Amino acid sequence: MAGLTHVALRSLVAGFGGCGLYTSEMLSCRAVVHETPERSIYLRRTAAELPFFYQLVGNEPDAMAKAVRHLERASPPDGFDINMGCGEPRIRNSGAGCGLMRDAENARRVTAACRAATALPLTAKLRLGWEESADDMIAFAKMLQNEGIDAVTLHPRLAKERFTRRARWRYIAMLKRELSVPVIGNGDILSAPEVAARFDETGCDGIMIGRLAAARPWIFAEIAGLIDPATISPDAVYADFVRILEKHFPPERRLGRLKEFTSYFARNFRFGHNLETRVQNAATMDEARHVAGEFFGMHRDAAP
Numbered sequence: 001m002a003g004l005t006h007v008a009l010r011s012l013v014a015g016f017g018g019c020g021l022y023t024s025e026m027l028s029c030r031a032v033v034h035e036t037p038e039r040s041i042y043l044r045r046t047a048a049e050l051p052f053f054y055q056l057v058g059n060e061p062d063a064m065a066k067a068v069r070h071l072e073r074a075s076p077p078d079g080f081d082i083n084m085g086c087g088e089p090r091i092r093n094s095g096a097g098c099g100l101m102r103d104a105e106n107a108r109r110v111t112a113a114c115r116a117a118t119a120l121p122l123t124a125k126l127r128l129g130w131e132e133s134a135d136d137m138i139a140f141a142k143m144l145q146n147e148g149i150d151a152v153t154l155h156p157r158l159a160k161e162r163f164t165r166r167a168r169w170r171y172i173a174m175l176k177r178e179l180s181v182p183v184i185g186n187g188d189i190l191s192a193p194e195v196a197a198r199f200d201e202t203g204c205d206g207i208m209i210g211r212l213a214a215a216r217p218w219i220f221a222e223i224a225g226l227i228d229p230a231t232i233s234p235d236a237v238y239a240d241f242v243r244i245l246e247k248h249f250p251p252e253r254r255l256g257r258l259k260e261f262t263s264y265f266a267r268n269f270r271f272g273h274n275l276e277t278r279v280q281n282a283a284t285m286d287e288a289r290h291v292a293g294e295f296f297g298m299h300r301d302a303a304p
C-alpha cells in the first residue's frame with residue numbers, strides 16, 4: 001500500500017511473524033529504474049521480510065519489463081506483482097492500475113512483457129473491473145492466466161468504488177472456481193476470526209490484508225496463533241514503529257509516514273480520532289511522539 005507498506009511497517013509486521021508474503025508499495029515502473037537499493041527508501045528492506053514481492057504500476061509493456069529487469073538485478077525479490085487494481089483517478093485514467101482492466105489487450109501486452117522479463121513468480125492484483133460483470137472479470141483473469149500469471153489477487157470492488165460499499169467476496173469464490181492458478185482474496189478483513197470464514201466460504205488459496213496490517217501489525221501473528229492479542233501493548237508497538245522509521249528513513253521523510261500510519265493505528269482506540277488529529281497537527285517528530293505519549297497515557301485502557 002502506497003505510503004504504508006514500506007520497510008518500517010513491513011519489518012514491524014515481520015517482528016511479530018505470521019505473514020506469508022510481503023509486498024512493496026506500488027512502484028512506478030518509469031521512476032523505479034532510477035532507484036538503487038543504496039539510495040532509495042523504496043527499495044530498502046530487511047532480511048526478515050520474506051518472501052518479498054515488488055509491486056509495479058504502469059501501462060507501457062516495455063517500461064514495465066525494464067523495471068522488472070532492473071529490480072531483479074539491483075535488488076532481487078522473490079517475485080513481482082502487477083498492479084491492475086489501483087482506482088486512484090490519476091493512475092486509472094492514465095491507463096495504469098485499474099485502467100488496465102479497461103484495455104484488456106494492453107493488459108495482455110504488459111503481462112506478456114513482464115512474463116518474458118523474469119522467471120520469478122509473477123502475480124496480478126485486480127478489482128472487479130469498471131462494470132459489474134462476473135463474465136468480464138473472469139475472462140480478464142483467464143487471459144492473465146494464459147499469459148503465464150502465477151496467481152491472482154482480487155479486491156472485489158469496481159474501479160471507482162471507495163471503501164463505503166463492502167467488498168463482494170462472492171466474486172472471489174467465483175474466480176476460484178474458474179482459475180487453475182491460486183486465487184487470493186482481499187477486502188475488508190477487520191478481525192482475525194473472519195479469516196477462517198472467508199477461506200471456508202470461498203475456497204480461496206490466500207488472503208491479503210491491507211489496512212488492518214497498519215492498524216494492527218500483529219494481525220498476521222494473531223491469525224497464525226503465534227500471539228494472544230490481549231498481551232499486545234499498542235503504545236509499545238507505536239514506539240517500535242517510530243524507532244524503525246527513524247532507523248530507515250531520512251529525517252525529512254519520517255513525519256509524513258508517521259502521520260499516514262497513525263491514521264490507521266488510531267483505529268485501535270475508542271478515542272483514536274484524538275490521537276490521529278494531534279499527530280496530524282504535529283510539526284515535528286518530537287512533537288508527534290510527545291502528543292502520542294500523552295494520548296497513550298490517558299487511554300491505556302481504551303484499546304480493544
Ligand SMILES: Cc1cc2nc3c(=O)[nH]c(=O)nc-3n(C[C@H](O)[C@H](O)[C@H](O)COP(=O)(O)O)c2cc1C
Nearest residue numbers: 001002025026125155186187188189209210211212
Ligand atoms: C492508503 C492505501 C494505499 C494503497 N496502496 C495500494 C497499492 O500501492 N497497491 C495495491 O495493490 N493496493 C493498494 N491499496 C489497496 C489495498 O491493497 C487493498 O486492496 C484495499 O485496501 C482493500 O483491502 P483492505 O480492506 O484489507 O484494506 C491501498 C489502500 C490504501 C488504503
